[in-house]
Amino acid sequence: MNLQAPFQSPARAADPREARRQIREGLHTGHTAGLAPGYLQGNLVILPAEHALDFFRFCQRNPKPCPLVGVSDTGNPDLFTLGTDVDIRTDVPSYNIFRDGVLTESVPDIKALWGEDSVAFVIGCSFTFEQALVTDGIRLRHWDDDTTVSMYRTSIQTTPAGPFRGEMVVSMRPMTMANAIKAAAITARFPHAHGAPVHIGDPAQIGIADIAKPDFGDPTPIEDGEVPVFWACGVTPQRTVLEAKLPLVITHTPGHMLVTDIPGYEAGGG
Template sequence: MNAGAAFALSRPLDGPAEVRHAARAGRLRGQTSGLAPGFVQANLAILPSDVAADFLRFCQRNPKPCPLIGMSEPGDPMLPDLGADLDIRTDVPRYRVWRDGELAEEVDDIRDLWRDDLTAFLIGCSFSFEEALLADDVPVRHIAEGRNVPMYRTTIPTAPAGPFHGPLVVSMRPLKAADAIRAVQITSRLPAVHGAPVHLGDPSLIGIRDITAPDYGEAVRVEPDELPVFWACGVTPQSVIAAAKPPFAITHAPGCMLVTDLKNTRLSIL
């Protein structure tokens, strides 16, 4: 666990503005799972205007991995509907910069990279449904182990839009059978944060060769009497950017989310 994450866990950050300000000040550089309970966290993709409309269509065609909860006006880094003082250039703990589909660097803020033609897309995050699982006594292993959630590229294709195409990314939580059934029931009510799982059981059936070696995040323990349960993941745009190779894009670093002022309770359809 990096120093930023250690800071966050040793000094609980209970409110969304507090989390954003810690990221803005450079005090939070780690993953945000478990921070600001009750508030929606979001995945991030920032793209130039020449491909922004195609990416919007991609999100609309792939609502499981890319449930859109907000987007900025071109060139405007503020998103007042998601947070009164929210600045997309500074308020994510860690960013990834992509050039021609390749990960070029990770940075702490993107003020020097911001351009007038950029649009930010905010996508629902599974960290929101984890709160609902924990409230119903369904255990979440990576939180218990203090790790980033394990995420995997699969052989499940996404629906293409313009240049955007590529494999679905999933996040995994190991659960006993009874807890897995309950998790399906709970997350089915939360389509704005990925909804019900896309797969339970044998990871090889969706192209995952080694569950101990995630493509993103960190591996967690899976007991012999547990099922790996897989949800569509908001890191999918990163695999799509790698496949589509746009000249420039910015995303969050996996696990390092934007914490908004939206309440998780507003996301349930029941």
């Protein structure tokens, strides 16, 4: 199943409101890594209200892959807790539409699909802590190459809630062991952006058969002297919701996040 939108180079606006304006007007349709650095970005899951409480419980029970940072009121697309004029129907570069667990299309906005019983969940994203890593001198190759971070399904199981259950998805960034240790300390300060890594080293230990073939995103070569470092990923709740095979689920396309007005240091706890 291809969950990804065609790649287009980002405009890399520094201000989150300007980033959302560009996205809303169709001027930016690519991934959001490096966009509005220093501000919290979020994964998106939109469900019918009848399933919202179970999904809320799932996020609460699985805080590493599902750090919940915002929930809309039922039927209200304005996520006022995450910024000024945040319209969840238009402010994500690409949305994936799933019907009965099957991807049917990817669209640039969901104005025609948002309903009176829709509830939007925004889940913290590792893009938020990447600026802190770069500022501390840790190279991120998908930033250098302007690609989408590599993501993999694993054998790590989540704690179920209602119809929601399944394996954890992780994102991977290769780095030296010294930088991996430093990155673990830095990202631990960002619990609302997945926090510290869940695994460092041998991918087979978490059920990844071929590190060169990510399930989502672009391949990221691992150079001599580097190890793969894995963080819990917000694609996890997407996969979990799809396995529940609900009649209609809307998510962001992997790598294409909601940019909020919340400074990254708040996501990191100070």
